[in-house]
Amino acid sequence: MSNTSETDLIKACLKEIEGMLAWGDSKDWSNYDFEKLSEAIFEKTKVRLSTTTLKRVWGRIKYDHAPNTATLNTLAQFAGFDDWRNFIQNNDKPDISNHAPAENLPPEIQHIEITKPKHKRRLPLPWTFGLVFLIAVASYFVFQNVLGSGRVDPAHFSFKADKVYSEGVPNSVVFTYNASQAKTDSVYIVQTWDISRKTLVPKHQSKHSAIYYYPGYFNTRLIVDGEVVKRHVVQITSDGWLGLVEMDEKPFYFAKKDITKPDRIAISEDLLKANNFNLKPVAPRIRLFNQRDMGDLRNDNFEFETTLRNDYKEGGNTCQPVEVLIQCKDDIIFLPLGNPACIGELKMYAAGKMFDAKFADLSGFGANLSEWTTLRVVCRDKKMQVFVNNKKALEFTFPNAATGIVGLQYRFNGVGEVKGTWFKDAGGRRIDMAP
CATH class of the missing domain: 2.60.40.1930 (Macroglobulin (MG2) domain)
Incomplete structure (x- = not known):
């Protein structure tokens, strides 16, 4: 059993994760960063920790209770251990120094292959050369006798x-x-x-x-x-429009009839309350999906338009962050919107091109989300223009190989409404994402 307090062990585990992610000081992490972390944890452990839970653990939301065992087990597994007990056994005297950054992290979620920390002791130089020689010889025989001399057919x-x-x-x-x-x-x-x-x-x-x-x-x-x-x-696929609340383990799905209105798709405060979700103290994270076979629609030549609204701006949702994801085959176009006062923490990604408000002007993505806001994308031969309420917010050329578009995802806090959504392909064929 560890001689270190549980609080210190939790801090050590969080430092372990921060070092692997290499996203900088967690005090500077935005909501988007916690979203990425939630996705990465789910992909690695198959357990979903909500952004609210992660913010509580990292001290970004005041919470007087220690994380439960299930949360600690998941964090430890993400850090490369079997469970929380295994982390304790390997960290009797925690080393909270950061590890080297992981390389080639995927753009949107930035998943990483995580390994257990190893405490190394330096060998005398002659022993080092001998050990390298023995490893080389052993590797040769393993390769020849076990793996064979050629590629797997x-x-x-x-x-x-x-x-x-x-x-x-x-x-x-x-x-x-x-x-x-x-x-x-x-x-x-x-x-x-x-x-x-x-x-x-x-x-x-x-x-x-x-x-x-x-x-x-x-x-x-x-x-x-x-x-x-x-x-x-x-x-x-989503079988039309799908609405859900993101939760720690499994999402809560809304009935299609409850989110479908004559002219829009909507998740309202009344619908949330009817299903025992409250907007305070922390608004639940909701998502809308529409994913299907989009035919020959490709991300290098297309047009896209959608009109949306999030009129809840109380408590922790004063920035009213909204994220629109155009999902592609093995790629993503990630478009953020927010209150103009909060554009300083926006990040955008499109098929290999990343923009961070700390180093780029993303003020064009600021809007009054309490009112209907129109987002439009026009792309020709990978040259992409993004418009917010008919004003150009950004123009650039993306580097990744062109690929097909497979659908949409919207992310809101608390409530959200979407209408007037459509695509056009290179030939001008319009694809309406009714309503």
């Missing part, structure tokens, strides 16, 4: 994914694979584009099932002996 393996339901969430996917010719027991199935979210599966079996709570376009993979041998795209 993908033709020896099979992999496919079948959704239980054709549309909607939650939805389960049954993976069928054949990895019997793997040379080791290293057989993994990756459920999303994030390779850190991988599951070890028995090579002599053939079935693995997983549940998806959110719509998305997922590039799943079969990894054998360290190499990706097969891929299969899993697209979880």
